[in-house]
Amino acid sequence: MSPCWGIFEQKLRMVLRKHLTRLLKEEKGLLLLHMIGRLTKALSEPVEALLDAASDDTWPAIRELLRRETKYAISGFSSALSAFNLDEADVDKMLIKLEEYARSVVESKAREEAGRVLIRMKDR
Numbered sequence: 001m002s003p004c005w006g007i008f009e010q011k012l013r014m015v016l017r018k019h020l021t022r023l024l025k026e027e028k029g030l031l032l033l034h035m036i037g038r039l040t041k042a043l044s045e046p047v048e049a050l051l052d053a054a055s056d057d058t059w060p061a062i063r064e065l066l067r068r069e070t071k072y073a074i075s076g077f078s079s080a081l082s083a084f085n086l087d088e089a090d091v092d093k094m095l096i097k098l099e100e101y102a103r104s105v106v107e108s109k110a111r112e113e114a115g116r117v118l119i120r121m122k123d124r
Helices: 003-053 058-084 088-121
Strands: none
Touching: 003 058, 003 088, 058 088
């Protein structure tokens, strides 16, 4: 094989490696966005309904909902990520990001409801 082919082969491998890395990053990002969307849908309306109902067991019910939906999302996300052969540190970071997002959905709904309560109190 001539030296030109060796250089061509090296460049081709480098280009392919970069392309595959970019595709992998895009796929992980899309998967994370999909799971975030599912978590938002699974948490937003039920949390809002629980806060509107406002009973003694509202917060325990919200915590249970958060735990259950987060566990479900993490389970699905973990199994989907296993196809990517990622190192454990990357997987753990993404799972933590998903957990934090789920918590932030509940926090934002609680803030919204607190704002509505405050408005109602001012109107009285």
